[in-house]
Amino acid sequence: MVTALEVASGVLDPELPVLTLADLGVLRSVEEHAGGRVVVTITPTYTGCPALEEMRADLRRRLRAAGYADVEVRTELSPAWTTDWISPAGRRKLLAHGIAPPGPVGPRSGPVPLRLTPPVSRVPCPRCGSMRTTELSRFSATACKALRRCESCREPFEHVKEI
Known part of the structure; x- marks a missing residue:
């Protein structure tokens, strides 16, 4: 029988279906108990x-x-949750599907800071690698992604924002 952890680790994220919940870092724990009980x-x-x-x-x-x-x-x-929890495999999958993965956030303590202006970030194009990219919209198909365009290859792409 497949373990509950293996099953849960294979569930796709509904908004970023190139990632599993484990890749995204959303899956925190899976506990198997007697009688077929599972707590996720x-x-x-x-x-x-x-x-x-x-x-x-x-x-x-x-x-x-x-x-x-x-x-x-x-x-x-x-x-x-923080984008630092996205696994290395998840970051590779995002890049392979033309979505720029987030940069590192780093350790923090206390409340998450509120920014009233968008952060200035240099996001490489997932297609050609150019750093000459422009943010077109702070929000894309989901609130956690921004829409950007590469000024070198002129292709639009999504970027998972650092949280």
């Missing part, structure tokens, strides 16, 4: 994430299909 803990990318309920439903559906009868999905908000 996830941390959403932000508290208002519209994909959270879909993540829960996908985890329950996949685990039940794998033979786990009793599945509980818990949400843990502390510590807050």
